[in-house]
Amino acid sequence: MTITAQVVHQVARPSGFPSPSDFAFREQHLAAPGPGEALVENLLLSVDPYHRELMDEAGLTSGATVWGLDSPLEGRSIGRVLTSADPSLTPGDLVYHRHGWRTHALVRASEVRVLPRYGGVPLTSFLSVLGGTGLTAWVALTRTLRLAPGDDLFVSAAAGGVGTAAGQFARLLGAGRIVGSAGSPAKVDRLVSELGFDAAFDYHDGPVADLLAKAAPDGVDAVVENVGGDHLEAAIASLREGGRVAWVGAVAQYNSRSTPPPAPRNLFDVVGRSLRLEGVMVRNHLDAQASLEDFAVPHIRSGTLVPQETVVDGFEHTVEAFLGMLRGGNVGKMIVRVGS
Structure with missing residues (x-):
């Protein structure tokens, strides 16, 4: 049996956006799976902000693998x-894997996770609040920040996939x-309402520091x-003594690698106010998946946690x-639905 897969290739390095x-x-022709392999029909694909940095000659993230030209992404x-x-x-197993941007893929068991079947939990959740997006938010809150009841929190890009998950998780915690913060009045209204x-x-x-100071006058x-x-x-300016930052991403500079924004002018305040600034790489915390599901699944079933997703069909x-996700055209996680 031979399957003809549709595949997206990157064919040029972008300059800016x-x-x-x-x-x-x-098109890519896939033969029948060999020993240790399985042929998978993709149903749902994730497009993420970090994909933008992988399009350049050198990725921003330490250890990132830059996409090669004229090859599947x-x-x-x-x-x-x-x-x-x-x-x-x-056959019939639903699996989570990283051979996306294509309709079909040959995978090995070591590359996939067979997904559990949770009644009342949409399959798309495994790319949003139960996927890498939600796991990033969960790790940022519970491991990096060690968020405690009563802690006041600021979430930037709060209408995106990580942001909407972080806000809802924090409320439940x-x-x-x-x-x-968000990029339009409609998104701002949705965050609050x-x-x-x-x-x-x-x-x-206006200046973000002024807007944040007004929204959180006590820090x-x-x-x-x-x-x-x-x-x-x-964020640094708003933090109280001993405050913590979980630094997840830098979407402000993904499209301007040649002229990155200046480092925060108040960076030394990290020392002066005993702040902690720590990067979050979700691949280092895959062992937190079970605790995320133990927490989130009951809330999804009860309706107290609603996965925020923008689904594009086809x-x-x-x-x-x-490209729409990079322009901010989504609320929550951007997902492409390939099949039924």
């Missing part, structure tokens, strides 16, 4: 096993005042930082979904 011409849709995916030559993978934030602001409305104890640049500087719209 990526364009559709940096990608191409190609990497991305989180959920697929269904069609045929298998490995006894640990059975008993946080005090939760403040978020639906997602448990006490206050939020549109970062286009905060902890920060989940997804942006970098002026947001990180504002593999042919994968690049469009990716």
Whole structure:
């Protein structure tokens, strides 16, 4: 049996913001799986901010593997096993793996996780609040920040995948005042009206430090930082003595590698106020998956945790979904639905 897969390739290095011409849709012929392999039909694909840094000659993140040109791209995916030559993978199994940006893939058992079947939990959750996005937020709050009941929290890019998960998790963990930043009035309204934030602001409305100071006049104890640049500087300024920052991402500079934003001018305040600034790499915390599911699944079933997702239908719209996510056209996790 031979399957013809549709695959997205990167064909050019972008200069600044990526364009559709940096990608191409190609066909790839896959033979029947060999010993230890399984053929998977992808159902759901994840497009993520970190994919942008992998498009350049050198990734920002330490240890990142830059995408090669004219080859299939990497991305989180959920697929269904069609045929298998490995006894640990059975046709019909739903699996989480990283052979995304394509309709079909040959995988090995060591590369996949067979997903549990939780009644009342949408499959898309395994790419949002139960996937790498939610796990990043969970680790940032529970391991990096060690968020305690009553702690006041600031979340930057709070309407994105990590941000919406972090805000909801923090509320359920008993946080005090939760403040978020977002990129439009509609997103700001949704953070406050639906997602448990006490206050939020549109970062286009003025200097971020001033907006955050107004939203959290007494400061905060902890920060989940997804942006970098002026947001990180504002976060440092807002922290109380002994405050903590979980630095997750730097979306402010992914498209401007040649002219990155200046380092926060108040960086030495980390010393003066005994602050802690720690990076979060979710790949170093995969052992937290079980605790995330133990916490989140009952809340999803009860409706106290609502996965925030923007789902685009059709593999042919994968690049469009990716670019839309980079422009902020999503609330929560951006997902491409390939099949039913």
